[in-house]
Amino acid sequence: MISKSSILSLALLFAVSLSFAQDNNPVIENMVKEANENSQLEKLAHELLDVVGPRLVGTPQMQNAHDWAVAKYKSWGIDARNEKWGEWRGWERGITHIDMLSPRVQTIQGMQLAWNPSTSSDGVTAEAIVLPENIKDSLDFVKWLPNVKGKFVMVSMKQPTGRPDYNWEEFATEESFEKMKEARDEQSQEWRANLNRAGYNGRSIITALEDAGASGIIASYWSRGFGVNKIFSARTKTIPTVDLELEDYTMLYRLAEYGSKPTLKIVAESKELGRVPTFNTIAEIKGSEKPEEYVILSAHFDSWDGATGATDNGTGTLVMMEAMRLLKKFYPNPRRTILVGHWGSEEQGLNGSRAFVEDNPEIVKNVQALFNQDNGTGRVVNISGAGFLHAYDYLSSWLNAVPDDITQHIETNFPGIPSGGGSDNASFVAAGAPAFNLSALNWSYWNYTWHTNRDTYDKVVFDDVRSNAILTAILTYMASEDPETTSREKIVLPINPRTGEQRTWPEPRSPQRDGGRN
Structure with a gap:
């Protein structure tokens, strides 16, 4: 039987663990105010989509995008670099x-x-x-x-x-x-x-x-x-x-x-253009107490080049960049290291993120949480626990700190099932890291912008993208500040009704590091 004093201690511990999530948190309030009153999204979108343009792996435009992102992060005082992970067929339209x-x-x-x-x-x-x-x-x-x-x-x-x-x-x-x-x-x-x-x-x-x-x-x-x-x-x-x-x-x-x-x-x-190097752009704000633990922001940087890749995945990129800007300005000394990955060659098979997972096992082993956004310009409407048994415990408490006007649109699915592909969160889930996809309202994504000749700046819905940047920044802050390390315990996966066999957790896959050959 649990004593009254034990119950009181547990209640106090719970209150302390969530105290940083309560109203009037100056970090959260300042990030929300900045995002709403001094958003950089439109300027970033113009520079990335109109000036740099499409970002097909192996093209000069892809390299221009990597260099632009590094320079932008450095202008905000954030350490950034391009990390080579392979080579591709160089080509220019x-x-x-x-x-x-x-x-x-x-x-x-x-x-x-x-x-x-x-x-x-x-x-x-x-x-x-x-x-x-x-x-x-x-x-x-x-x-x-x-x-x-x-x-x-x-x-x-x-x-x-x-x-x-x-x-x-x-x-x-x-x-x-x-x-x-x-x-x-x-x-x-x-x-x-x-x-x-x-x-x-x-x-x-x-x-x-x-x-x-x-x-x-x-x-x-x-x-x-x-x-x-x-x-x-x-x-x-x-x-x-x-x-x-x-x-x-x-x-x-x-x-x-x-x-x-x-x-x-x-x-x-x-x-x-012959063989050219391929990169991920990595930027990070070093942790002050637990620098060896990581909260990762994730979005693929490359696109097909029928248009300018605005909603696939320019908008995901903008969300992560704006979130990093907010975090650096109002949370410059995070408890855990905050890292953003702008992955290359997602469109050819999650190659950039798979390479990062393969090349950085120590980082992957110490991921507190990863937040990925990929599917269009809409506001986030669904977050799944990705098959992690206790994801509800921490994700729901982090979401509690997000303004109601954002969370009222979000459905959660716990414990969910692990992603086997589709976007870069799957690369980390396969390695056992708690990686969560921020799934967005589609805004006719599949017909009108996904890999099409009409995926351009004018399709971006900036109110929704701004909402997603606020959501991501707050989730990142909460995950970094959480006194507890997130559980990686996995659910027992259900039977596959088509085969009658037990589903298994996805296995890590190696990237294609030498791609695009004729």
């Missing part, structure tokens, strides 16, 4: 210009894909053709293949509508909407089946077309929204690959189908 020359003249909206082999400044002029329908088998396709020599080949399905589903849902009759979806599904299935009968899939056919003498590849990766395409990497070695916006792609496809023989001129200039 140049001019893309696409014109239809016949049956009429029109400038076409599109762009070369990342790591595209350069054309000359004169470009390439050729007829655009489509893949044959109703391919019988691989022998039938082999007979047709010589037709691609000297031609641009269109390798994406012609979408039956350029209107997003939500537009159909609002304006079409229910019968018309269902009819469209059924026809689209049938068309998509037949497109894949046709490629399979030829002996290829959407990726492997590119090599076959290039080997057969095609002059270039034309694709259109529509993102199911008005004016948006996803922009990834070229798979050709010597001929250009361009992605066209849906409206122009389907127009060209129809012209080719109807026998109008559209002719295009494609200029897609770029530079090969």
Whole structure:
């Protein structure tokens, strides 16, 4: 039986442990006031997104971003450095210009894909053709293949509508909407089946077309929204690959189908820069009492380069930089070391954060908590315990110090399950470190900004980003000040219903340190 004196002692200990979280905490009050009245987010966003631009791994722009971040941190009195973790194919995007020359003249909206082999400044002029329908088998396709020599080949399905589903849902009759979806599904299935009968899939056919003498590849990766395409990497070695916006792609496809023989001129200039070093940018405020223990702020720095990577992951980067600025100004002598990691090459497989975990086991072993933000410009609406059994005990007490106007939007999920991938928190979770993703409201992220040609400054919702910076700064402060070391005890994971077997904790994976080879 617990005595009254023991209960009183426990109550006092609990009160002391949370005393720094109560109202009128000057550190928290000052950080909130500064964030609301003297935010640097808009200026940082302009410098990173408009001036530096997209941050594709291996490009000069990525290096410019690393150097800019180090200089910015140093201007705030924060120690910062670039840490090399590998090498990548160096490449720099140049001019893309696409014109239809016949049956009429029109400038076409599109762009070369990342790591595209350069054309000359004169470009390439050729007829655009489509893949044959109703391919019988691989022998039938082999007979047709010589037709691609000297031609641009269109390798994406012609979408039956350029209107997003939500537009159909609002304006079409229910019968018309269902009819469209059924026809689209049938068309998509037949497109894949046709490629399979030829002996290829959407990726492997590119090599076959290039080997057969095609002059270039034309694709259109529509993102199911008005004016948006996803922009990834070229798979050709010597001929250009361009992605066209849906409206122009389907127009060209129809012209080719109807026998109008559209002719295009494609200029897609770029530079090969050999092997270049790849980095993480690391900044830290040294701890005064427990410098060997760490609270880590986490956001990947790289992006695809169809636009400027504003919400993937410019906004996560801005959150962590602003939070560090607030912490340095009002909490310059933290109990634990506060470290921020701006990771490289997340988009190719969490490479930067995996390298950091692999190269810094002593830091990872002493992580008090890590806060990661990656999925867009929206306010944080969900925090999971990531499979750590006692995450509720400390995360809920830290969240108690955050203003109500921020926490009222946040749902928590305890104990949650560990992330196996998706963003850089997974690299740390796999190593057993308590790493938590600050999951945001999507603001049409998946359709309109995730890896698209429209992921630009104007899509940033600064009120939400400001809220996230305040949240991150306070959580970091609370984690640093907490007298207790966070528990790393893991839950027993549930049975996988698909396999009937016990789920296992994700294992650490090594990064790809020599990437981007042709």
